[in-house]
Amino acid sequence: MGESRKLAVSWRDGACSIRGFDSFDLHTTCQCGQAFRWVRAGNAGQLEEGVVQGRFLRLEQRDAELVVHPPADDETIAVVVDYFRLRQSHTAVEASIAGIDPTMAAAVDSARGLRLVAQEPWECLISYIVSANNSVAQISRVVENLSRAWGKPIGSSSRYSFPAPGDLERASQADVLTCKAGFRSRSICEAARRVARGELDLNAVTAMDYRAAKQELIRLRGVGEKVADCVLLFSMGKFEAFPVDVWIERAVRHLYFGGEKTSQRDIREWAEDKFGDLAGYAQEYLFAYARLAIPDRLRSG
């Protein structure tokens, strides 16, 4: 997982072109359900619009080229490269996972080019508190509602930044409920209060090892093992995390345990054993593979 690739960056008519990355699929990465602020622009092709670190990003992939549409200044390019881990050699990761067994080979084939993006811990934490017993489409709606209500407008994009902890802290539980967060509203408010007041330092949690960081996150209301694993994997670089949700539970039971129901704890231990440091990536391919049978219209919008 070394970050070693040299990227070629060039500008033309205000747009920026990034080349030199290996296995990467923009649409698969943005719409796989790990992040909730990406919108596919147009009904086909590789055009995605999203918000990362308060910036509105309009990205287009043309085979081995990733185009960042204007405004594409140096800092924006750095955000994009960082977020998608474009300097990381991903072909080797996919080859390792595909080599584990035929099932994992099929899973990788179903979502080749899927990257684990580097989300912001605070936004990721709230997003996955919202995710509890919820659908991807509904999570996206709630996150967008929270941003529109307490974030800041971004230029003329019609999109809003995800609210800072201090801004979200000003929202009452009833306010958050109007964003359709449902029974998770209380958890959202408590998390905002604790982070805003410095009682929980997400940077400090990020610096901890996987076990300690997970233990710390689980202290929050609305954060159990699954949500903690998602935050650790998607925003804190803990690639050994293996979030077990209903899809993964079904997939593993059916593909590896002969259909016998297995406890989530057993699945986590099995995954740690089988995948080790690649557990997080393996989980994402399995997740994409398991959801493949569901039509696209159920996953976007």
Add this chain to the structure above:
DNA sequence: AGCCAGGACACGA
């Protein structure tokens, strides 16, 4: 109408 969605939690055995 009832079940499900990237679950967590309180409760009871």
Add this chain to the structure above:
DNA sequence: TCGTGTCATGGC
């Protein structure tokens, strides 16, 4: 430690 009902909300 393990199973069960419940918690909003929307799509099927």
